[in-house]
Amino acid sequence: MSIKKKLGLGIAAATLGISLVGGGTYAYFNDTDVSTNTFAAGTLDLEVDPTVIFDVDNxxxxxxxxxxxxxxxxxxxxxxRVLLDTSYTVTDTQGDNGSADFGEHIVVKFLVNKGHSEHWFDNDQYTVISEKSLKQLSNTTEEDLAVELEDWFFGSDYPQDGIPAGKEDDLYVKIEFVDNEQDQNVFQGDSLELEWTFTAEQEEGEEK
Structure with missing residues (x-):
């Protein structure tokens, strides 16, 4: 076989190889489509009004x-549900409180209505669900307080203690400077700043 024929066969073989490789890039008929998905998170937005309700002197x-x-x-x-966290600071103006804590003498009573709303604060129209001093509240976890007050605490107009989206509910309280019939002179002139933090929790996840 001449060199020219050998070269010709070599070129043919090379060309065939290319065509085989090229043929491998073509598949059977196919079609594609794209699924576009959106996941948007909802919002928890609890608004408490008023933000300052205790501003009392003397x-x-x-x-x-x-x-x-x-x-x-x-x-x-x-x-x-809505959880409540309590913290407070005392300003001892006379510097003579010693180990006495003004917060132990301020008691919070959580109330539930059992009458008409226009007479909410009449003595015979509410029931005291629980009462704790500010000192006790500050040492009570949000979870323990919620469990203790059960369904009465926050959102009492709705199942359990929640608030549906777009709805509102009320929290009624009575705060008292307890007269313990003992000498409480060390608290004269003192002031107490109370901070309540309300935390809204979502419901359990569900199938969508």
Whole structure:
């Protein structure tokens, strides 16, 4: 075989090889489509009104204050429950409190209505569900407090203690400077700053 024929066969073989490789890039008929998915998280938005309800001067043992909070769920998700965390600071103006804690003498009573709303604070229209001093509340976990007060605490107009999206509920409390019938002079002129932190929790996840 001449060199020219050998070269010709070599070129043919090379060309065939290329065509085989090229043929491998073509598949059977196929079609594609794209699935576009969106996952949007809902919102929890608890608004408490008013933000300041206790701004009282010249308290004396035996004085008390009846107040209420409006709790509004302005989010898109139902609130399963609202937890309450308590913290406070005392300013001892005379510096003579020693180990006495003003917070032990301020008692919070959580109330539930059993009558018409216009007579909410009449003595015969509410029931005290629980009462704790600020000192006790500050040492009680949010979870323990919620369990203790069960379904009465926050959202009592709705199943369990939640607030549906777009709805609101109330929290009624009575705060008292307890007269313990003992010498409480060390608290004269003192002030107490109370901070309540309300935390809204979502309901359990469900199939969508």
């Amino acid at each position: 308290l004396k043992p035996g004085d008390y204050m009846l107040r209420h909070f409006d709790l509004e769920n302005k989010g898109t998700l139902d609130i399963a």
